[in-house]
Amino acid sequence: MNPDDPRAQRTRARLRAAVLDLATERDLGTITVSEVAKRAAVNRATVYLHYPDVDALAADAMEDAVTEVARAAALCPLDAARDRVPEPLARLFAHVEANAKLYECMLGTQGSPRFSARLRERLTGELETRFAHGSRPGGFDDVPAGVHAAYLSGALIGVIAHWVTTAGPTPPTEAALAFWRLFRP
Structure with missing residues (x-):
């Protein structure tokens, strides 16, 4: 995956927005990759292509x-x-x-x-x-x-x-x- 690809950048932006949105609702430790994927309208595999876990995604966000x-x-x-x-x-x-x-x-x-x-x-x-x-x-x-x-x-x-x-x-x-x-x- 090329991180400079506009599609990858858009996906990462949606993932960051999704985890931050979920984080305003409840503790970070309770948020799952599946919930982030659903909120960002992508599949779980896509999340893992960009981030190893929710914590890494949240830190990037x-x-x-x-x-x-x-x-x-x-x-x-x-x-x-x-x-x-x-x-x-x-x-x-x-x-x-x-x-x-x-x-x-x-x-x-x-x-x-x-x-x-x-x-x-x-x-x-x-x-x-x-x-x-x-x-x-x-x-x-x-x-x-x-x-x-x-x-x-x-x-x-x-x-x-x-x-x-x-x-x-x-x-x-x-x-x-x-x-x-x-x-x-």
Whole structure:
């Protein structure tokens, strides 16, 4: 199968839309390949031509979300005041709120390990690259940049996961400010 073929691209788009649609209805761990195939109007064999399982499909479907989170983290000014949320972080939490059901599905207890790993990997990479170019908060020179980036990635993902799965109806500006205050003590 040629992934550049327009038919393959259309099929993958339908599969991604189907799994995300199903994920808004129930836990990812309960979604079967047969249900995705039915929702996408393809047969099961077609699903397996493109993805080994539902988790891989869901992780691919959330790639835009991974990009959004990584981009926001990379754009966040690290020297902003502690009591004022930087705009990229505010936009990130607004994005998560707008897609809360999907983030809850992907980061919750029945979520996608591939999505979590991909998000953490991408976010860590973005931050590590940023740190290598001199944009690193002061006071951490005794910690390797990769460890620092991994720590911040885990913290942000943990806050997002907590917010969408257990924190209740906290407005995104409050959630973003809480994270920022943890980041900038």
